[in-house]
Amino acid sequence: MYTILVCDDEKEIVDAIEIYLKPEGYEILKAYDGIEALEKLHENKVDLLILDVMMPKMDGIRATLKIREEYNIPIIILSAKTEDTDKIVGLNVGADDYMTKPFNAMELVARVKSQLRRYTTLGTQAPVSEHVFQTGGLVIDDERKTVTIDGTLIEKLTPIQYNILLFLTRNKGRVYSIDQIYQAVWNEEAFNADNTVAVHIRHIREKIEINPKEPRYLKVVWGVGYKIEDL
Numbered sequence: 001m002y003t004i005l006v007c008d009d010e011k012e013i014v015d016a017i018e019i020y021l022k023p024e025g026y027e028i029l030k031a032y033d034g035i036e037a038l039e040k041l042h043e044n045k046v047d048l049l050i051l052d053v054m055m056p057k058m059d060g061i062r063a064t065l066k067i068r069e070e071y072n073i074p075i076i077i078l079s080a081k082t083e084d085t086d087k088i089v090g091l092n093v094g095a096d097d098y099m100t101k102p103f104n105a106m107e108l109v110a111r112v113k114s115q116l117r118r119y120t121t122l123g124t125q126a127p128v129s130e131h132v133f134q135t136g137g138l139v140i141d142d143e144r145k146t147v148t149i150d151g152t153l154i155e156k157l158t159p160i161q162y163n164i165l166l167f168l169t170r171n172k173g174r175v176y177s178i179d180q181i182y183q184a185v186w187n188e189e190a191f192n193a194d195n196t197v198a199v200h201i202r203h204i205r206e207k208i209e210i211n212p213k214e215p216r217y218l219k220v221v222w223g224v225g226y227k228i229e230d231l
Contacts, residue, residue, distance in 0.1 A: 002116055005040050007031040007063070008052035008078065013101075017050060020105045021112065034058025038066060046073055048116055050108075053079040053090070061093055068094035074115035074159050078103065091199045096160045114187060119159040133169045136231030138208065138217050140169050147208070154207055160185065161204050164197075165228075168218070173230030175221045201226060 004026045006017045011032065018028045029044055031037040033055045040046070049067070053060040060077055067075065076097045077090040087098045097111055131143040137150035147154040147165065157165070163185045168176065178197045179190035186193075201220075205212040220226055 001025060001027055002047040003027045003029060003045060004048045004050065004112065005029045005031060005037060005044075005046045006050045007034070007037040007040075007055070007060075008050075009033060009055040010052075013052070013078075016105075017108065020109055024109060024113070026112075034060060034063030034066070037063055041067065041071060046071075048074045048076070048112060048119070050076045050078060050112070051095075053077060053081065061089060064090070064093045064095055068156060068158070072156065072158060074119050076108075076111060076115065088195055088199055091196060092203075094158055096158055115159065118163050118185070118187075133166070133172075135169060135172045135217065135228055138169065138228075138231075140166055142166060149208055157204070157207060158200075161200055161207070164200055165204055165208070165218075168226065168228040172228045175225050175227040177225040181226065 004021060006014050006028060007030075008014050009032050014030050014032070018030070021028060029040050029046065031040050035058045037049065037051065038058075041049075051060045051063060058066075060079070064075055064077070074096045075094065076099060077095040078099055078101060079090070080101045090098050096115055099108060099111065131141060133140045133142065139148045140146070145162065147157060147162065164181060167181065167184050176184070178194050181197050182190035182193040201218065202212070205215050205218050208217060209215045217229055217231075218226065219229055
C-alpha cells in the first residue's frame with residue numbers, strides 16, 4: 001500500500017482527492033499548508049505528495065524547495081494558474097508533474113499511478129545481471145537506484161530526473177528528440193513538451209556535470225535532441 005500526502009488549504013479539495021484515490025488502495029494523509037506538509041513528511045513514510053501552490057504560512061513552491069533538501073519522492077503540484085511560467089517555476093524547484101485546477105479526477109488518478117510506477121519500477125524489465133549502466137565515470141545502478149560520478153554519489157535527483165538520465169544512459173551515444181524523451185519517460189504523447197524536458201535536462205546537468213555549460217556527459221545535438229555521450 002502506498003501512502004499519499006495531499007496538501008491544500010481548501011479542505012473540500014483535500015477530501016475530494018481522498019475520495020478519488022482511496023478506492024485505488026492508497027492510504028491518504030492530509031495537510032493544509034506547507035509547514036504542516038513538512039511535519040507530516042517527518043512523521044510518516046510518504047510515497048507521493050500532491051501539493052497546492054497557493055497556501056497560507058508556506059506556499060507550495062517554498063515547501064517543494066524545503067522538501068527537496070531531504071526527500072526524493074514524486075511531487076505533483078496543483079495550481080489554479082495556467083501560464084507556462086508558473087508550470088516552469090514548479091518544475092524548476094523540483095516538482096515532477098503539474099496539474100491545473102479544476103482537474104479531471106480520472107486524470108489525477110492516472111498521473112499518480114504513473115509517477116509511482118516510474119519511481120518504484122522503471123528499469124526493472126532489465127535482467128538483474130544487467131542493472132548497471134556506465135559511460136566514463138558515470139555509473140547508474142538501477143537495482144539500488146543510485147547514480148555516481150567518479151565514485152561520488154549524486155544525491156537529490158528527482159524521480160523524473162533519474163528516469164531521464166537512466167533512459168539516455170541505457171541508450172548512450174544515441175540522440176533522442178525532446179518528444180521521444182518525453183514519450184519514453186512520461187509514457188504519454190508529447191504535447192508542448194519542450195520546456196518541460198529542457199528544465200529537467202538543465203537540472204540533471206547541474207547535478208552531474210563539473211561545468212554544466214560545457215557538459216561531458218549530457219549533450220545537446222542542436223536541432224535534433226539530447227544524448228548521453230558514449231565514453
